[in-house]
Amino acid sequence: MYKLKSGILLVVTLCVFTSVAIGQASKSPFTSRGIGDINSMGLIHNKGMGGIGVSNGTPWNLNNLNPALLPYNSLTIFTAGFLGEKRNISNATTSESNSGGNLGYLALGLPIKPGKWTSSIGLMPYSNVDYQNSYYTSVANTSDSVRALITSQGSGGFNQLYWSNGVALNKNFSVGLKITYLFSSIERELNNTIEGFSDGISYTPNLLTRTSVSDFMFSGGVAFRKDSIFNNKIRFNAGLTYDMKANVKAKRYIATEQLVGNQAAIADTLSYDRGEIVLPQALTAGISFTNGYKWTAGIDVKLQQWSDFRNFRGSDDGMKNSYHIALGGEFTPDYASVNSYLKRVTYRLGVNYENTPYVLPNPETGKQVKDLGINFGWSLPVGRLSSLDFAFKVGKRGSISDNTIEEDYYQVNLGFNFNDQWFIKRKYD
Structure with a gap:
């Protein structure tokens, strides 16, 4: 039975991995900078606590933030x-709403030597780009009825397939390593739709840039x-991770297209480089205190x-x-x-604050975009070891006074x- 479940789950996992079915989240003008919004490596139980997890691991949840904590997972x-x-x-004059969703992650943890060495593979977005900005402007040397609708938009993002390993050196120290394969592409388009000619036909030159x-x-x-910190029930945890600076190989494709009405009249590839x-490199540190399986902060x-x-292009954007x-x-x-299901539910609460790398509207004189979020969630036990996990976040990013744009998001x-026990060596037939 264990072999059957193992085989089915592995086949399903691999099929989903190869399909790379990662979609778009909701639109945000902030994703026009850099490579878009960088996705947190935290899983749902981390998100419910504001994103913490570099120091705290549990046997029931896979730790995706610090590979050194994988040995906790003996299942x-x-x-x-x-x-x-x-x-x-x-902004100061208008507002709009949009919504969306996507697959957040798929991950599998395998104890190679339970309590000593655990390995994990996973698939999740690394960054997300999804924006569209439009405005009208006049066209020189034409009548007042002729105007151009300038639209800048982007979509896509980079995905990551990773392999992590964590090894316990002794009862106090553990180390881990993660190898990530980054792939996929970002597309950006810039077009000017010229409207208002007497023949009623619109003309749209379009510039497409795809970076893979x-x-x-x-x-x-x-x-x-x-x-046994403070008393024999409290455990102290500390964790540190380092993401190395990476010079990622890329390809850029640039093409133009001329639309007359809705028909493509001229298309041309400008470059393929x-x-x-x-x-950039990143350093994350965390500390936490745990009282058995009762609470963690x-x-x-x-x-x-x-x-x-x-x-x-070599620019810092x-x-x-x-x-x-x-x-x-x-x-x-x-x-x-055994008497109360609600007592077995795990409840979570957290807050996070970020001074993001984005500077709007002017990178020279503008202020960095701030992001503040309040998080909560819970895990509902299912069966003996598994759970259904929920996390919710209410946040605000940017401000009209500092960045001309602000987002309220949910x-x-x-x-x-x-959770299950696989690959058990039977003692008796």
């Missing part, structure tokens, strides 16, 4: 998450834990040197160094209760966490 874990969100975007990446990235982590995109701080970012602070925790009234994360 085989398969987990998947889905994201839905709504954004209200406004295919390369590896590396990161590592260490973790420390010490039992090879180059690289420089992704902690804080994580992440620093990333986005001033070192370089796009395909106005990006600035960023930092991210997350504070949160979880509480389970009684994980072993995120819903849903997922499942399947």
Whole structure:
């Protein structure tokens, strides 16, 4: 039975991996900078606590933030998450709303030597680009009825397929390494639709730029834990991760297209070049305190040197160094209760603040975009070891006074966490 379940789940996982079915989240003008919004490696249980997880690991949840914490997982874990969100975007004169959703992640954890060495593979977005900005302008040397609708839009993002390994050196220290394969592409379009001619036909010159990446990235982590802090029930945890600076191989395709009405009249490839995109290093540190399986509280701080970012053209795109602070925790009234299901539910709460790398509207004189979010969630036990996970976030990014644009957003994360014992060596037939 174990072999059958193992085979079915592995086949399904591999099929989904190869299909790369990762869609778009909701539109945001901030994703026009750099390579778009960078996705957090945290899973749903991390998101419910504001994103913390660099120092705290549990046997029931896969730790995706620090590979050094994987040895906590002595059971085989398969987990998947889905994201839905709504954004209200406004400036001084207007506002609009949009919504969307996508597959958040797929991940599988396999204990090679339970309690000593655990390996994990996963697929999830690395960045997301989804924006559209439009405005009208007059056309020189024409009548007042002729005007141009200028539209700038982008879509896509980079995806990541990763392999992580964590090894426990002793009861206090563990180390981990993650290898990430970055792939997929970002498309950006700029077009001017000229309207108002007497013949009623519109003319649209369109410029398309597609940037694709295919390369590896590396990161590592260490973790420390010490039992019997303050009293014999409290454990102290500390974790540190480092994402190495990466010169990612890239290809850029540029083409033009002339639309007359809705028909393509002229299409031409301008260039097809090879180059690289420089992704900056990042350092994340966290500490937490845990009381058995009852409660955990902690804080994580992440620093990333986005001033070192370089796009395909070699420009930093106005990006600035960023930092991210997350504070949160979880509480389970009684994980072993047989009389009350609600006592076995894990409840989570957290808050996060980020000084993002984006500077709007002017990278020279503008202020960096701030992002503040309040998070909460819970895990509902299913069976003996598995769970249904939920996380919700209410946040605000940017401000009209500092950045001319602000977003109020709402995120819903849903997922499942399947734990089981695989590859057990039978003692008796």
